[in-house]
Amino acid sequence: MYAFDIERPATVAEAAAALGNEDAQALGGGQTLIPTLKQRLASPEKLVSLTGVAEMQGITSNGGTLTIGGAVTHADVAGDGSYKALSELASNIGDPAVRNRGTIGGSLANNDPSACYPAAALASGATIVTNTREIAADDYFVGLFETALDEGEIITAVKFPIPQKANYQKFLQPASRFALVGVFVAVTADGVRVAVTGASNEGVHRWTAAEDALSANFSADALDGLSVSADDLIADLHGSAEYRAHLVAVMTKRAVAAAS
Amino acid sequence: MTKVSMTINGKQVSGDVEGRTLLASFLREDQRLTGTHIGCDTSQCGACVVHVDGKAVKSCTMFAIEADGAQVATIEGQAAEDGTLNAIQAAFQEHHGLQCGFCTPGMVMSAAALLKENPKPSASEVREYLEGNICRCTGYHNIVKSIMAASGQDVSAIAAE
Ligand SMILES: Cc1cc2nc3c(=O)[nH]c(=O)nc-3n(C[C@H](O)[C@H](O)[C@H](O)COP(=O)(O)OP(=O)(O)OC[C@H]3O[C@@H](n4cnc5c(N)ncnc54)[C@H](O)[C@@H]3O)c2cc1C
Ligand code: FES
Numbered sequence: 393m394y395a396f397d398i399e400r401p402a403t404v405a406e407a408a409a410a411l412g413n414e415d416a417q418a419l420g421g422g423q424t425l426i427p428t429l430k431q432r433l434a435s436p437e438k439l440v441s442l443t444g445v446a447e448m449q450g451i452t453s454n455g456g457t458l459t460i461g462g463a464v465t466h467a468d469v470a471g472d473g474s475y476k477a478l479s480e481l482a483s484n485i486g487d488p489a490v491r492n493r494g495t496i497g498g499s500l501a502n503n504d505p506s507a508c509y510p511a512a513a514l515a516s517g518a519t520i521v522t523n524t525r526e527i528a529a530d531d532y533f534v535g536l537f538e539t540a541l542d543e544g545e546i547i548t549a550v551k552f553p554i555p556q557k558a559n560y561q562k563f564l565q566p567a568s569r570f571a572l573v574g575v576f577v578a579v580t581a582d583g584v585r586v587a588v589t590g591a592s593n594e595g596v597h598r599w600t601a602a603e604d605a606l607s608a609n610f611s612a613d614a615l616d617g618l619s620v621s622a623d624d625l626i627a628d629l630h631g632s633a634e635y636r637a638h639l640v641a642v643m644t645k646r647a648v649a650a651a652s
Numbered sequence: 653m654t655k656v657s658m659t660i661n662g663k664q665v666s667g668d669v670e671g672r673t674l675l676a677s678f679l680r681e682d683q684r685l686t687g688t689h690i691g692c693d694t695s696q697c698g699a700c701v702v703h704v705d706g707k708a709v710k711s712c713t714m715f716a717i718e719a720d721g722a723q724v725a726t727i728e729g730q731a732a733e734d735g736t737l738n739a740i741q742a743a744f745q746e747h748h749g750l751q752c753g754f755c756t757p758g759m760v761m762s763a764a765a766l767l768k769e770n771p772k773p774s775a776s777e778v779r780e781y782l783e784g785n786i787c788r789c790t791g792y793h794n795i796v797k798s799i800m801a802a803s804g805q806d807v808s809a810i811a812a813e
């Protein structure tokens with residue numbers, strides 16, 4: 393690692409001020425950033441640790457909306473249970489030690505194309521709350537490791553409208569413990585939403601053909617005959633684009649069958 | 653350099669660290685607590701697992717500064733003062749839960765975290781909890797058996813392998 397300083401602010405305002413400096417970078421749980429720094433793929437002069445910011449901790453449920461602080465760990469979301477499909481998703485991220493440090497804000501800011509939380513946020517129609525604004529999930533995920541966040545912008549919370557039914561199915565890539573393909577299905581008041589992670593070179597995305605079919609008839613059979621094009625899907629040593637396209641349909645069916 | 657203070661295995665310590673100093677390096681190089689092992693340094697193997705404020709974390713993927721003011725527990729604090737092994741360590745010895753021993757500090761610390769959360773886990777719960785702890789020698793079977801035994805469960809029906 394190159395050398396850097398670490399600041400540990402206590403408030404969002406202090407953190408935002410510290411991140412105003414061009415060469416500063418936010419540090420969440422460090423489960424992605426620290427390996428990146430070790431590879432010298434990033435060279436910030438200052439890391440601003442967000443885990444001590446009290447405003448970014450805590451989970452509250454209010455009128456059907458679950459609000460999770462940006463620095464809440466995967467373990468705490470797993471233990472919450474008020475949005476069952478989301479807690480189950482969190483309980484299957486990485487391993488216990490990763491879940492004790494990694495945060496929801498860090499996962500959404502990173503937007504790894506194989507990460508789990510982006511699928512939950514997009515399928516649930518969540519709102520990403522930052523220190524300056526609120527961003528709808530549909531506008532937030534821009535592409536591979538790319539989001540609508542500006543330089544130095546901090547995810548302070550994520551608001552999830554709790555769906556009527558939901559489920560996440562992750563086909564595990566056992567070496568990385570990320571999703572080879574993951575599908576999150578949510579039945580909301582405005583219809584069914586289906587978000588796919590792990591599959592596309594563009595990162596997390598919605599599968600609208602499946603959404604239409606499932607909004608008309610919420611059963612795994614409604615997906616019979618629907619398939620995903622392998623064009624633009626990720627192809628690597630873990631699976632070809634065609635294999636991933638096949639998995640998207642299989643995982644979607646499983647998620648529909650398991651939704652509760 | 654920044655001064656950090658923390659409690660390690662019940663003892664108050666402090667030291668000067670750089671921003672980039674990992675908790676694992678602070679424990680091993682500054683505190684000379686070399687029981688915490690670094691197997692991969694890439695957050696994959698779990699040999700470096702310690703407890704920070706009661707939670708299992710990979711000390712190779714956390715900065716020492718982030719543990720300022722925390723309660724840290726390492727493998728060195730698991731046995732009693734006089735060297736008597738705790739129940740998990742004794743079970744690893746009894747049930748052959750280690751071969752080369754490199755992964756063992758992380759295994760024991762993860763097991764301790766598991767048994768605190770779930771005092772009577774099933775074999776599959778043990779395996780699931782150890783997902784982030786890699787062993788190149790044992791094939792895991794006797795590690796799982798040791799942890800089941802440490803939790804006070806009868807392991808006589810689990811064949812030795
Ligand atoms: C072994 C292993 C297995 C894993 N398995 C999975 C898995 O199965 N599924 C999965 O989804 N993930 C997995 N992960 C990734 C894990 O979930 C990370 O915790 C997560 O991607 C990043 O969160 P973090 O809090 O650790 O962020 P950090 O690593 O601290 O930061 C990541 C990025 O986000 C920025 N950032 C952090 N917090 C904020 C914030 N609040 N606002 C704005 N920017 C911020 C940082 O500047 C950095 O660019 C795994 C990681 C490891 C090491
Ligand atoms: S040395 Fe920390 S996980 Fe391998």
Ligand code: FES
Pocket residue numbers: 749750751752753754755756786787788789790
């Ligand atoms: S006993 Fe050798 S790595 Fe586990």
